[in-house]
Amino acid sequence: xxxxxxxxxxELVIAFFLLIGxxxxxxxxxxxxxxxxxxxxLHAPTKASTLGVGCTLLGSLLYFSFIxxxxxxxxxxxxxxxxxxxxxxxxxxxxAALHRRVRCVRRTRNVPWEGDES
Amino acid sequence: MKHLAYWLPxxxxxxxxxxxxxxxxxxVSIAHILLGLVLGVAIPFITQGFWPEQARAGHPLLVLRYVxxxxxxxxxxxxxxxxxxxxxxxxxxxxxxxYPVELDDEFxxxxxxxxxxxxxxxxSTHYDAAQHTLLIHVxxxxxxxxxxxxxxxxxxxxxxxxxx
Numbered sequence: 001x002x003x004x005x006x007x008x009x010x011e012l013v014i015a016f017f018l019l020i021g022x023x024x025x026x027x028x029x030x031x032x033x034x035x036x037x038x039x040x041x042l043h044a045p046t047k048a049s050t051l052g053v054g055c056t057l058l059g060s061l062l063y064f065s066f067i068x069x070x071x072x073x074x075x076x077x078x079x080x081x082x083x084x085x086x087x088x089x090x091x092x093x094x095x096a097a098l099h100r101r102v103r104c105v106r107r108t109r110n111v112p113w114e115g116d117e118s
Numbered sequence: 119m120k121h122l123a124y125w126l127p128x129x130x131x132x133x134x135x136x137x138x139x140x141x142x143x144x145x146v147s148i149a150h151i152l153l154g155l156v157l158g159v160a161i162p163f164i165t166q167g168f169w170p171e172q173a174r175a176g177h178p179l180l181v182l183r184y185v186x187x188x189x190x191x192x193x194x195x196x197x198x199x200x201x202x203x204x205x206x207x208x209x210x211x212x213x214x215x216x217y218p219v220e221l222d223d224e225f226x227x228x229x230x231x232x233x234x235x236x237x238x239x240x241x242s243t244h245y246d247a248a249q250h251t252l253l254i255h256v257x258x259x260x261x262x263x264x265x266x267x268x269x270x271x272x273x274x275x276x277x278x279x280x281x282x
C-alpha cells in the first residue's frame with residue numbers, strides 16, 4: 001500500500017526542517033564534546049533542545065497534519081513541555097555545580113567564589 | 119462559594135488542564151472530556167500547597183509580542199553559538215554576570231530566568247532573592263554592560279508591562 005501522495009514542494013519543506021533539526025542537534029553534541037568546562041557545556045544542550053527539536057517537530061507537524069488531514073497538535077504540546085522543563089533542569093545542574101564549586105576554565109571572568117563580587 | 123474556592127483553587131488552570139488532556143489524546147469523546155475534567159480538578163487541588171501565589175497572565179497581545187521576540191532571538195543566538203562551537207574554542211571568553219533584577223512578581227522572574235536559559239549562550243544559574251540579582255553564565259562574554267542592557271530592554275521591560 002502506498003501512502004498518501006505528498007506534493008513535492010511540501011516534501012521539500014518537511015525535509016528541510018528535519019535536516020536543519022538534525023544538524024542543530026549534531027552541533028549541540030559537538031559542542032558538548034568540544035567545550036572546555038561544565039558551565040560552557042551547559043550551553044550546548046539548550047541549543048539542541050530548542051532549535052533542534054523545534055525544527056524536527058515542525059517537520060513532523062507538517063507531515064502528520066497532511067497525512068491525517070487535520071492539524072496535529074501534539075507536536076505543539078511537546079514543544080511547550082520542552083520549553084517549560086528544559087530551563088529548570090539546566091538551572092538545577094548549574095546550581096548544583098555552583099554549590100560544589102565545580103572547576104571552570106581559568107580564563108572565566110567574574111568567578112563568583114573568588115571574591116571579586118559583592 | 120467558599121466550598122467552590124476550596125475545591126477549585128484555580129478554575130482557569132483546571133480548564134486549561136482539561137483542554138490539554140483532550141489535545142494529548144487527540145480525540146473528543148465524552149469519556150475523555152470527563153477524565154480531563156477529573157484531572158483538571160484533582161491536579162490543582164493536590165498541588166496547590168506547592169505554589170501559593172496565583173500565576174497571572176498578561177494581555178494576550180503583549181504575550182504574543184514577547185513570544186515573537188523570544189523566538190527571533192532564539193534563532194539568532196543559535197546561529198551565533200553554532201559559530202562559536204565550530205570555531206576555535208580556545209578563544210572563547212566565558213564569564214559570569216550578575217544581573218540586577220527589577221521585577222517583583224515571582225512568576226515573572228521565573229519567566230525571565232527561563233528565557234535567559236533557553237536562549238543559547240546564556241544560562242541563569244542562581245537567583246539571589248535577598249539582593250534581587252540573577253547570576254548568569256555566559257558562553258562568550260564581551261561586554262557586561264551591553265549584555266545587561268540587552269536583557270533589560272528585550273525581556274525585562276516587556277515582562278514588566280505584562281505583569282503590571
